[in-house]
Amino acid sequence: MxxxxxxxxxKRTSPIEGRGLFARHAIAAGEVVAVKGGAIMDSAxxxxxRDQVSPAEIQIEDDLYIAPRTAEEVEANILCLNHSCRxxxxxxxxxxxVAIREIPAGSELTVDYAMIDxxxxxxMDCACGDRRLRDDxxxxxxTHGVLVRRAGVPQSHHGR
Numbered sequence: 001m002x003x004x005x006x007x008x009x010x011k012r013t014s015p016i017e018g019r020g021l022f023a024r025h026a027i028a029a030g031e032v033v034a035v036k037g038g039a040i041m042d043s044a045x046x047x048x049x050r051d052q053v054s055p056a057e058i059q060i061e062d063d064l065y066i067a068p069r070t071a072e073e074v075e076a077n078i079l080c081l082n083h084s085c086r087x088x089x090x091x092x093x094x095x096x097x098v099a100i101r102e103i104p105a106g107s108e109l110t111v112d113y114a115m116i117d118x119x120x121x122x123x124m125d126c127a128c129g130d131r132r133l134r135d136d137x138x139x140x141x142x143t144h145g146v147l148v149r150r151a152g153v154p155q156s157h158h159g160r
Contacts, residue, residue, distance in 0.1 A: 001069075002076030005038040009109065016082040020108045027103040030135050038066040038077045053077075058116070059095045084110030087134035 008027050014020030027033060034056050041049075046057060046065040056078040057067035068077040081089060081097065087110045090100040103109060 001037050001039055001073065003079060004035040006031065007032045009033055011080045014080075014108055016084070016108065016110070018082075019080045020082045020110075021080045023103045023105050023107050023109060025111075026105050028101045029101050031105075032092075032096060033089055033099055034079050034081070034097040036066055036077070036079060036097070037105055039069045039074070040066050041069075045076045057153050058095060058118055068094060081109055081111045083113040085112065086110075087112040087115070148154060 005021070006027070008031075009021050009025060010024040010058045011019050011025050012022055015023075017043060021158065023035065038057070040060070041064070043063050043065070046067055047157065049067065050057075052071040053068045053074055056074045059065050088101055088103050088107065089097050089109050089111045092098045092110065097109075097111065099109075118144045
């Protein structure tokens, strides 16, 4: 039930926040970099383990999560994809993370949490370092429950 990671990636200390996922080797645009693993559970089951496993979960539907079942499963499941307002990784479906442009070796892989976070009430202080931070008007728009990037690429509406 662990997540899958491309052999071209590795987890290590991040200048953005805590630990991050990095390119060990160059990654081509469109290449799958990770697939989220874990147990599928409803919101009641997730509420029972939230304090032990968060932020290693991804909300995949309004009442469904994919998450580690215990604290011991967190390391094998957590993706360590930090936020960036200018990400190099996007989401195909709800659990497949794909390079959205060429990623040079040594670069940190990042995702825009606005693309994958299903809870509009959840806020965070951005630490990505992009001087051109966007305001809420630049957040992706929702179309029938799917977030759509400005470029028109559909993205998942849940998860992290």
